[in-house]
Amino acid sequence: MEDFQPATTAEHLLWLLARHGVEHLFLNPGTDSAPLQEAVATLAKAGVAIPKIITCSYESVALAAAHGYWQVTRRPQCVFVHxxxxxxxxxxxxxxxxxxxxGVIVIAGKTPYAEEPGAPGxxxxxIHWQQDVPDQAGTVRGYAKWVMEITRPAMLARAVGRAVQVATGxxxxxxxxxxxxxVLMDPPAPEPGRTTRYAVPRPPAADADTVRWIxxxxxxxGRPLLITGKAGRRPEGFLAVTRLADLAGVRVIDLAETGCVNISTSHPMNLLAAADGQRAVEEADLIIVVDADVPWIPRFTEPTDATIVHIDADPLKTDMPMWTFPVDVSVTADGPTALGQIAERLEEMGHTMPPPGRPEAARPAAPPVPADGPITVHEVVAALNEVLRxxxxxxxxAVTSARVLHETLDRTRPATMYGTGSPGLGWGLAGAVGVSMASPGARVVTVVGDGSFMFGVPTAALCLAAEAGAPIMAVVLNNDGYRASRLPVFELFPQGLSATRGDAEGTRFSAPPDFAAVARACHADGETVTDRAGLVAALRRGLSAVESGRSSVVDVRIATD
Structure with missing residues (x-):
């Protein structure tokens, strides 16, 4: 361990994390983290490299930030919780x-085992009795890829190496x-343990026969269609989708809910409009589904006479018990890798341009700008297009505004849009902080609903941005309520009292907080916009704050339908 000999297992743990490439430890401290906190001071004095400690005031914010960092870098970061x-x-x-x-690593403290007088730690x-629960890991067992308790110092090196390997691979x-x-206070194992040769599997490729067949x-x-949600998470996926669209005239449905750019919004084969996508599913004679949890919703559209190829690292979707979409050919492969293979095969075949007559997609026309009344989501996106690079x-x-954002926001480069494609609201603020941490100097803008803003624990998220020196601009689409919870009431009861009166119980905020004031209380600029004439200028001021190293919140009051 170089010239440094750790005195405790906690010191050894920090050293191991750094050796495995973990750059940040998002710390939410408690009584169980004291050995780590002392170890940080000790190792800093000794000049030993350890992950940068990022103080977090709420655990969900810490995990969202680590998640955002992973999306940009594909490198796992660590979160410590109480x-x-x-x-x-x-x-x-x-x-x-x-x-x-x-790929994230969560380390949680555990109630101490020792209770004898003088036992270290x-x-x-x-609370050491109250927090001694029968199955602490059961809280996350259905969501964690791998669970392990470190019960003695001798297993620490292998446990950390395995955690990084499993989280990443x-x-x-x-x-x-x-x-x-x-255990953290115990003397470390006599030997530091192996920190190398925890190989991460390479992305699986499709077999050659399957590539040729596809x-x-x-x-x-005659009417091929590619549906993908997350192939563009890596730049090579974006390039592979684009190559197939260029080579074979494949029309592309870039699923809106994933918050990812799979192909340029300006590409003629990108089916941005939801109605166009639904028709394409019904008309296609070949559908290739790649890295998409829900390729279409059967209630609204279904293929009629298409051969369906499904490419995914887990095409069986074993973590979704009732995933029963029709599939004719199922391929276990990394999406970007397999799409690249197919594009290369088409080039080998001399298929270098789309057949004549393949239809091009049309971008949805924006509705006319109203002369008065509340600001619309379309206007907010148009303003973003004006100010963003x-x-x-x-x-x-953006929840119920995500479709408008997807159809009308200009995104032409890979890896310039992020989201989880998951149902856990409250990620957008701290996820943006993680993206900012991983992208020094970039202008990072998060577009969230007012409900998502509050779910995101904005006081903790904005303070985290200040702590980490990772400024963001949050654009809040503020419709004074939970539209995502109101619309299902109207859908299920179209003739009901709620639909008749245009409202549903529990979905309006009668006394919402002042988001701009919240921002100003948390080391960020805050501004509320109610007049469309001032929208672009407000966004420019917010971006100027980010450029100066300060976060900003632009609270835009939009229509409350």
């Missing part, structure tokens, strides 16, 4: 990390470790 209660406060962000296949507070996902503070079908198809990074958690 025993069972800290684990519970990870909440829906654990679901998001699982569904979005985010032993039980010393009432295959279908990435969260790894959950537990360790009690008395390429042949693609060349023969092509290399700005956009984080999306």
């Amino acid at each position: 025993v069972d209660v800290g684990t519970q406060n990870l909440g829906a962000m654990m679901h998001n990390a699982m569904r979005d296949q985010a 032993g039980r010393s507070h009432t 295959g279908r990435p996902g969260p790894a959950y470790l537990m360790v009690s503070r008395d 390429a042949d079908r693609l060349a023969e198809a 092509a290399d700005d990074l956009v984080i999306e958690e």
Whole structure:
């Protein structure tokens, strides 16, 4: 371990994390983290490299930020939480990390085992009995890819190496470790343990026969369609989707809810309008589904006479018990890798341009700008198009406004839009902070609903941005309520009293907080916009704040339908 000899297992743990490439430890401290906090001071004085400690005031915010960092870098970061209660406060962000296949490592404290007088790190507070629960890991067992408790120093090196390997490899996902503070205070193992040769599997490719078969079908198809949600998470996926669209005239449905750019919004084969996508599903004779949890919703559209190829690292979708979409050919492969193989095969076949007559997609026309009344979502997106640069990074958690954002926001470059494609609201603020941390100097803009803004614990998220020196601009689409919870009432009861009066119980905020004031209380600029004439200028001021190193919140009051 170079010239440094750790005195405790906690010191060894920090050293191991750094050796495995973990750059940040998002810390939410408690009584169980004391050995780590002392170890940080000791190692800093000794000049030993350890992850940068980022103080977080709420656990879900810490995990969302680590998740955002992973999306940009594909490098796992670590979150430390306080025993069972800290684990519970990870909440829906654990679901998001699982569904979005985010390689993150969560380390949770564990109630001390020792209770004898003088035992280092032993039980010393009432809560050490109260927090001794039968199955702490059960809180996250359905969402963690791997769970392990470190019960003795000798297993630490292998446990950390395995956590990084499992979180990063295959279908990435969260790894959950537990360790009690008395173990953290134990003397470390005599040998530091191996920190190398925890190989991460390379992305699986499709077999050559399958690639040839798909390429042949693609060349023969009259109405081929590619549906993808997350192939563009990596730049090579974006390029592969674009190559197929250029080579074979494949029309592309870039699923809106994933918050990802799979193909340029200006590409003629990009089916941006929902209605166009639904018709394409029904008309296609070949559909290739790649890295998409829900390729279409049967209630609204279904293929009629198409051969369906499904490419995914887990095409069986074993974590979705009732995933029963029709599939004719199922391929276990990494989406970007397989699409690249298919494109290369088409080029080998001499298929270098789309057949004549392949239809091009049309971008949905924006509705006319109203002369008066509330600002519309279309106007907000038009204003964003005016102020954003092509290399700005956009984080999306717009909920019921996500479709408009997807259809009308200009995104022409890979890796310039992020989201989870998951149901756990409250990710957008801290996820943006993580993206900002991983992208120094970039302008990071998150577009969230007012409900998502509050779910995101804005005081904690904005303070985290200040702590980490990772400024963001949050654009809040503020319609004074939970539109996402109101619309299902109207859908299920179209003739009901709620639909008749245009409202549903529990979906309006009668006394919402002043989001701009919240921002100003948390080291950020805050501004409320009610007049469309001032919208672009407000967004420019928010971006100027980000450029100066300060976060900003632009609270835009939109129509409350």
